[in-house]
Amino acid sequence: MSRFWSDTTRRISPYIPGEQPQDKEYIKLNTNENPYPPSPRVFDAINRALSNLRRYPDPEGMRLREVIASYHNLEVQQVFVSNGSDELLAFAFMAFFMPDRPVIYPDITYTFYEVYASLFKIRNTLIPLNEDFSIDIKPYCTNGAGVIIANPNAPTGITLNLKEIETILASNPDNVVIIDEAYIDFGGETSYGFINKFPNLLVVQTLSKSRSLAGLRVGFAMGSQELIEGLCRIKNSVNSYPLDRLALEGAIAAIEDDQYFQETRQRIINTREHIKPSLREMGFEVLDSKANFLFISHNALHAGTLFRELKDAGVLTRHFQRPRIENFLRVTIGTEDEMRAFLSLTKDIIKKQHKSLDKKIHLI
Amino acid sequence: MSRFWSDTTRRISPYIPGEQPQDKEYIKLNTNENPYPPSPRVFDAINRALSNLRRYPDPEGMRLREVIASYHNLEVQQVFVSNGSDELLAFAFMAFFMPDRPVIYPDITYTFYEVYASLFKIRNTLIPLNEDFSIDIKPYCTNGAGVIIANPNAPTGITLNLKEIETILASNPDNVVIIDEAYIDFGGETSYGFINKFPNLLVVQTLSKSRSLAGLRVGFAMGSQELIEGLCRIKNSVNSYPLDRLALEGAIAAIEDDQYFQETRQRIINTREHIKPSLREMGFEVLDSKANFLFISHNALHAGTLFRELKDAGVLTRHFQRPRIENFLRVTIGTEDEMRAFLSLTKDIIKKQHKSLDKKIHLI
Known part of the structure; x- marks a missing residue:
């Protein structure tokens, strides 16, 4: 806070865009960018x-x-x-x-x-x-x-x-x-x-x-x-x-x-529809998204945990710490390869969690 | 005015930038652009x-x-x-x-x-x-x-x-x-x-x-x-x-x-200082500008007239129809060639005006 700031400057809570970390190469599924280059x-x-x-x-x-x-x-x-x-x-x-x-x-x-x-x-x-x-x-x-x-x-x-x-x-x-x-x-x-x-x-x-x-x-x-x-x-x-x-x-x-536009957007739609059933099989609720992202919530693994585990594994997604949606993750639709990597990593993270949960139950 | 406009939209008088006419090729001395390309x-x-x-x-x-x-x-x-x-x-x-x-x-x-x-x-x-x-x-x-x-x-x-x-x-x-x-x-x-x-x-x-x-x-x-x-x-x-x-x-x-920057800005300064005396000789008051434009006013020819005559001849300058400065013209510093053309056209316009003035005096 500065004495030179106007009332407006003091009052506002600026928007915070999705992170653009420079520390390493990520599979970047956090800011809804298109995975294909422009025309x-x-x-x-x-x-x-x-x-x-x-x-x-x-x-x-x-x-x-x-x-x-x-x-x-x-x-x-x-x-x-x-x-x-x-x-x-x-x-x-x-x-x-x-x-x-x-x-x-x-x-x-x-x-x-x-x-x-x-x-x-x-x-x-x-x-x-x-x-x-x-x-x-x-x-x-x-x-x-x-x-x-x-x-x-x-x-x-x-x-x-x-x-x-x-x-x-x-x-x-x-x-x-x-x-x-x-x-x-x-x-x-x-x-x-x-x-x-x-x-x-x-x-x-x-x-x-x-x-x-x-x-x-x-x-x-x-x-x-x-x-x-x-x-x-x-x-x-x-x-x-x-x-x-x-x-x-x-x-x-x-x-x-327009031809390039039609082709690339259809590719993204196809990828999105293609991974929806795989996510549901893995225990995710998947909202019926018509965008270039999916909004998903797992029945056992908290979104905050999944967000951090994915980030550690090199995949960025977006987690909003806000009421009603804190257990959801927004995942941008990337290329087919990127989404395969995302699915496979997510499967591993869920398996690991299950194991640690099983172990705890076993100990009781 | 639209009933959908907010009070703000109704109240404001938007800024009007210098004209960018597309009708023909002008020597463009009206928006203080640099005559040299970027580095x-x-x-x-x-x-x-x-x-x-x-x-x-x-x-x-x-x-x-x-x-x-x-x-x-x-x-x-x-x-x-x-x-x-x-x-x-x-x-x-x-x-x-x-x-x-x-x-x-x-x-x-x-x-x-x-x-x-x-x-x-x-x-x-x-x-x-x-x-x-x-x-x-x-x-x-x-x-x-x-x-x-x-x-x-x-x-x-x-x-x-x-x-x-x-x-x-x-x-x-x-x-x-x-x-x-x-x-x-x-x-x-x-x-x-x-x-x-x-x-x-x-x-x-x-x-x-x-x-x-x-x-x-x-x-x-x-x-x-x-x-x-x-x-x-x-x-x-x-x-x-x-x-x-x-x-x-x-x-x-x-x-x-930085070298390119120093060279091009010095060229523009040199051109500006170079044409100041020529303009004064022609009867202009030339303010002591340290910018990439000159602000000038002639002792016999109104700035509005000079603006229009120059525009007809293919040279764009800027004329502000505002109190205290309506008899001034703002002229961006162009290349040496552009400024030579500007000076020569201006000289012709002044001469023509003098002649028509002499004729009128003669008739009286």
Whole structure:
């Protein structure tokens, strides 16, 4: 704490991203990165953009917005681009929510929402997920507050279907509803088709996961022209040029190479579905994730123990020490090889625990 | 205006960056970009970083912070990095100023300060520059408010010396003093040497100008550990990863190639000093700029007219339609060739105006 800090700086509890340890080479299943590299076209595009680095990029990122608009059959004024989708969500909280227009979201979801609400002093209400971690949409249909829902939800991976999203949108004519689709390309149903029907819908996506570009920082939003204009106003009051020339060109190439995108995302979906039964056989509850991660809980081995044992063995996963989910582990879907290694190590750890348990029982 | 916009979104007047027209090739002297490309080492570094784009960058940018710290003989905890210095200034306004700890700055300066104050609802007082556009430091020495001063100031290019900066720092023990050194490498005296003496000092710099990397978006701040920690708290509440992998590596290479940096900045200083007398001969008042631009006003030709005539002739400059400076033009220092073209076109425009004026006088 410093006497120079503003009230805001004192009040906030910053977000803590997943660890990126440098001490050794890990099988990294902790931050939902894509196990496959980005499209080869990305590298060519970035190389071409190198010649003009001394010049400012286009502050509005128009060419990237056009490519995203055309891909989704929208107008360019319905698309906003940003330096990763986290920045975009921060802008959206500033642009559309406020103390007297509060925001609601699930008690278990992306923890950054809590951070934004605190940073911008926005009143927020957390709606408990059902016992099975699914979302009951009723509390979101009161037209009493803005809504932000991750679909698929994180870290559960569970989705809402389009009928449910439509019900939320239709019952909130006076509030912005943000659907955070960071993980949508791994099996959920995207809601951007509702944009022309519901001016209160903002769909947020990212190139970090399904386009393998976590290292390039590109997110985008799709919504009515008035919502996009609101985001532009905030962005132009914080940073005129949030996307550098290389990120803009790399992102365009990644969106344009649709075949590569379809192939790699399908591979990840296949791997995910392939390991679900193996995990269940080993005694895990496996939530029905449609994301590039699984959220799992073992019937005998505590998630905290498994997390530490896996880390010691060179596999990083993510363990959230929070109510309701402290006995779950979030495991990113890696390559087939990585997941085989993860399964085999996990099997060993469980066996070892059983043995030590048997020994204890024997001693009694 | 949209009914979905928050009070903030309605209230703000976003910043308008210099134009980047696409209609034809201009001699671009309007956004203070460097006329020389970045160090060749930047390209190698970016190419090496391409192999890992699927992975998140280091959220804290530690290696870049270490390189900047080592270059300035500081600790890594005294350095903060960001996606351009505009983002950094936005974070600093949030981190250190607030309604009951207001901020003061000159009436003529970087117009983004006004935008930040409005965005974050910070009370601000504008202190008029002296008649000759120099800064009278007395009003900044009251210990009554935070201070932000661009040094050199923009768009005048006029500097404060270290003695004056030290006086401001010493007389503000309870307030953060931000010295925005975006243009410092072109002849001003940097104030980072005061960091260990004054915990209230934040020095902000950018790689956009003197390191030719406007297109890569990298800014940094140097200050006491408590100020840097405050900035980190805000950054980690907005966007965990503001700098992408390519920007981090490119920036490291640019800082490390000090010889290239020294050569190119000296070339720009030489060009600037070289054209000052020619402009004065042509009837211009030329402020004593220590930046990579000149701020000039002609004794017979209005700046607005010259701006338009130059634009028609293919040369972009910047004209601010604001009180006290509407008869000035800000002209970025380009290559020797570009400045020769600018001088010759300007001479022609003035001659043409004189002729049409002579004709009018003759007719009377």
